[in-house]
Amino acid sequence: MAEREDFMLSCPIPISEYPQVLLAHGGGGRLMHQLIEKIFGPAFKNPYLDERHDGAIVNFNGAKLAFTTDSYVVRPLFFPGGDIGKLAIYGTVNDLAMCGARPLFLSAGLILEEGLPMETLWRVVRSMQQAAELAGVQLVTGDTKVVDKGKGDGVFINTAGIGSIEHGVSILPKNVKPGDLILLNGDIGRHGIAVMAVREGLAFESEIESDSAPMNRLVLRLLDAGIAIHCLRDLTRGGLASALNEIAQAAGTGIAVEESAIPVRDDVQGACELLGLDPLYVANEGRFIAFVSPSDVERALELMRADDLGRNASLIGRVTEDRGGLVRLQSHIGANRILDMLSGEQLPRIC
Amino acid sequence: MRFISEYRDAQAAQRYARLIQRIATRPWTLMEVCGGQTHAIVKFGIDEFLPEALTLVHGPGCPVCVTSVELIDKAIEIASRPDVIFCSFGDMLRVPGTKKDLLSAKANGGDVRIVYSPLDALRIAQENPSKEVVFFAVGFETTAPANAMAVYQAYQQNIRNFSMLVSHVLVPPAMEALLSSPHNRVQGFLAAGHVCTVMGYTEYEPIAKKYRVPIVVTGFEPLDILQGVYMCVRQLEEGRAEVENQYTRSVRREGNRVAQQLIREVFRVIPRKWRGMGEIPESGLGLQPRFAEYDAERRFGVAAHTVEESSECISGLILQGIKKPHECPAFGTRCTPEHPLGATMVSSEGACAAYYRYRRMPATARVIKGS
Numbered sequence: 001m002a003e004r005e006d007f008m009l010s011c012p013i014p015i016s017e018y019p020q021v022l023l024a025h026g027g028g029g030r031l032m033h034q035l036i037e038k039i040f041g042p043a044f045k046n047p048y049l050d051e052r053h054d055g056a057i058v059n060f061n062g063a064k065l066a067f068t069t070d071s072y073v074v075r076p077l078f079f080p081g082g083d084i085g086k087l088a089i090y091g092t093v094n095d096l097a098m099c100g101a102r103p104l105f106l107s108a109g110l111i112l113e114e115g116l117p118m119e120t121l122w123r124v125v126r127s128m129q130q131a132a133e134l135a136g137v138q139l140v141t142g143d144t145k146v147v148d149k150g151k152g153d154g155v156f157i158n159t160a161g162i163g164s165i166e167h168g169v170s171i172l173p174k175n176v177k178p179g180d181l182i183l184l185n186g187d188i189g190r191h192g193i194a195v196m197a198v199r200e201g202l203a204f205e206s207e208i209e210s211d212s213a214p215m216n217r218l219v220l221r222l223l224d225a226g227i228a229i230h231c232l233r234d235l236t237r238g239g240l241a242s243a244l245n246e247i248a249q250a251a252g253t254g255i256a257v258e259e260s261a262i263p264v265r266d267d268v269q270g271a272c273e274l275l276g277l278d279p280l281y282v283a284n285e286g287r288f289i290a291f292v293s294p295s296d297v298e299r300a301l302e303l304m305r306a307d308d309l310g311r312n313a314s315l316i317g318r319v320t321e322d323r324g325g326l327v328r329l330q331s332h333i334g335a336n337r338i339l340d341m342l343s344g345e346q347l348p349r350i351c
Numbered sequence: 352m353r354f355i356s357e358y359r360d361a362q363a364a365q366r367y368a369r370l371i372q373r374i375a376t377r378p379w380t381l382m383e384v385c386g387g388q389t390h391a392i393v394k395f396g397i398d399e400f401l402p403e404a405l406t407l408v409h410g411p412g413c414p415v416c417v418t419s420v421e422l423i424d425k426a427i428e429i430a431s432r433p434d435v436i437f438c439s440f441g442d443m444l445r446v447p448g449t450k451k452d453l454l455s456a457k458a459n460g461g462d463v464r465i466v467y468s469p470l471d472a473l474r475i476a477q478e479n480p481s482k483e484v485v486f487f488a489v490g491f492e493t494t495a496p497a498n499a500m501a502v503y504q505a506y507q508q509n510i511r512n513f514s515m516l517v518s519h520v521l522v523p524p525a526m527e528a529l530l531s532s533p534h535n536r537v538q539g540f541l542a543a544g545h546v547c548t549v550m551g552y553t554e555y556e557p558i559a560k561k562y563r564v565p566i567v568v569t570g571f572e573p574l575d576i577l578q579g580v581y582m583c584v585r586q587l588e589e590g591r592a593e594v595e596n597q598y599t600r601s602v603r604r605e606g607n608r609v610a611q612q613l614i615r616e617v618f619r620v621i622p623r624k625w626r627g628m629g630e631i632p633e634s635g636l637g638l639q640p641r642f643a644e645y646d647a648e649r650r651f652g653v654a655a656h657t658v659e660e661s662s663e664c665i666s667g668l669i670l671q672g673i674k675k676p677h678e679c680p681a682f683g684t685r686c687t688p689e690h691p692l693g694a695t696m697v698s699s700e701g702a703c704a705a706y707y708r709y710r711r712m713p714a715t716a717r718v719i720k721g722s
Contacts, residue, residue: 018455020455020458020459021458022454022455022457022458023454023457023458024454030688030689031689034689200467266352269352269355270352270355273355275467276441331394331395331396332356332359332361332395332573333359333360333361333364333395333396333397333400333573334361334364334365334396335395335396335397335399335400336396336399337393337394337395337396337709337710338708338709338710340707340708340709343445343688343689
């Protein structure tokens with residue numbers, strides 16, 4: 001109750017640094033977490049939200065359910081390896097998968113801009129339908145709104161999803177403990193670079209395709225095999241670095257990772273060097289990290305590598321005894337540094 | 352990855368670390384001039400490979416950091432006009448002016464766009480004839496040729512709705528300003544490789560001679576920097592003060608003459624105020640009178656005003672290599688990348704931001720294996 005009063009006292013605007021919302025507040029970095037910690041968290045405070053997980057895990061009439069929502073705004077709407085429709089389905093499916101749930105039902109809200117070609121809408125909807133089929137979920141309810149021309153960016157989509165949790169494993173950031181090993185299911189940075197390449201008109205020798213994919217089957221395969229998973233997190237905005245920081249902070253532990261163990265494809269690395277970006281912060285749509293007991297790591301890696309979505313899975317680091325939620329990275333040349341969370345999105349450097 | 356991984360090889364780095372340790376008999380203080388080098392040093396932890404007695408101080412070569420508050424304010428003023436599309440390199444957007452930054456100008460409705468090249472801004476001008484398109488021309492000699500080319504093309508193609516807010520700075524005058532300061536503690540320089548790719552290094556030869564200071568033109572990958580340090584320490588130990596070129600795969604003594612010619616044609620040398628360092632004579636580039644109509648300051652009549660910088664910020668001392676970021680009492684507490692007191696905390700090339708992101712503490716552990 002005391003915290004709630006504090007919140008009321010600090011109304012109307014608890015954040016002093018910025019009197020208005022900046023794009024960086026949606027970038028998956030520190031500013032976005034300030035919104036969560038200072039505005040949304042205190043406003044809606046409850047035990048489910050306080051877990052700071054990808055979705056809420058609720059017990060309802062004896063059933064254990066996962067519930068999540070996500071909104072999708074991407075420009076361009078279509079890019080190599082995916083489109084906004086596919087993202088809207090897989091993104092929510094993946095958030096459910098990160099709770100260890102079997103995704104069942106999705107809702108979709110579409111906000112369309114006046115003047116959007118009907119053919120574009122049809123392509124997006126077709127893509128959503130195919131994605132839902134591949135992920136094994138049903139889209140059971142929806143809504144459509146149209147805004148004035150110039151007030152939207154073609155199509156915005158929100159999806160929410162419900163999944164059932166059919167095993168006894170508790171997958172939460174707070175279950176992460178020192179000694180846990182961290183597995184990554186493949187190379188990073190492809191989605192962000194694929195989208196940016198189209199946006200900036202960059203051409204590479206061969207096209208870089210988004211890694212956009214539903215990860216629910218791979219996760220359930222690990223759980224069905226009895227792998228002791230303590231936490232899962234998909235790498236979306238803010239990339240691997242932000243996901244590691246989120247978990248370290250929520251769990252109050254340290255994390256140590258090795259840069260040379262993190263797979264990055266040559267073409268993605270090349271694009272990052274060219275654009276002045278660090279692949280560790282670039283967005284993904286088909287990648288996750290799993291925090292696993294050391295005794296299960298060999299088996300987990302074997303299972304992941306047997307799946308198309310985990311072909312290049314690797315052991316990238318471990319949870320340490322340190323407190324304070326810092327992530328440390330051993331660089332390619334063998335020195336250590338902090339792997340920090342960015343303020344907002346990465347901004348390309350001058351030279 | 353070819354042409355990258357060779358220069359990030361851990362074993363080769365160890366070999367250079369051992370070589371440096373073997374020849375360094377005294378404490379030396381070196382300065383890497385360029386912000387790109389500072390970024391690489393802290394990102395890869397290169398200073399952990401150096402003997403404890405060897406100090407690297409971080410120089411003024413971050414164009415984002417040294418751009419004066421006045422110019423940032425002018426940029427914000429121009430970007431806030433409804434008839435303007437304001438184009439900039441990405442990391443200028445978060446640099447605080449007196450009251451706000453370009454990101455806030457964007458949030459207030461200003462049309463602020465990130466571009467990768469000034470020629471992109473020129474294209475935007477052609478596509479939006481009813482708008483005024485302004486490019487924020489920031490940088491050292493490295494970015495000057497491309498910016499000169501944009502003005503030149505605008506002139507040739509008679510593109511009238513394009514102009515440039517010029518904030519160009521030059522490296523050699525800043526080095527001289529540092530060296531002639533009574534507080535100077537720099538004994539050797541790693542010169543900025545990409546600046547020298549354009550300009551060559553003949554202009555550093557008189558500086559090395561006059562101030563008896565070794566200058567090694569150095570690249571940006573970990574092994575480049577370690578080799579540059581090695582060459583610099585070797586000169587100091589042997590009592591030499593010459594200009595040497597580590598970055599031979601990119602730099603020739605005479606530089607890129609075509610690029611230099613273009614810079615001279617479009618720009619002229621002017622005095623420039625540096626954030627944290629004050630005005631340095633002959634340290635900047637402005638447009639030649641012939642191209643004055645492309646000068647955004649003139650076109651938009653942005654009022655000349657002077658601004659007091661935060662008295663708490665010691666970025667001036669940091670840019671001159673007198674203090675290190677973690678020696679500042681505000682570092683990481685009242686001054687963070689979200690709430691920067693000065694520009695060295697904003698740009699990813701700024702020394703304070705690099706320390707905050709990668710370290711938040713002085714380097715302690717040494718990682719030199721064997722000897």
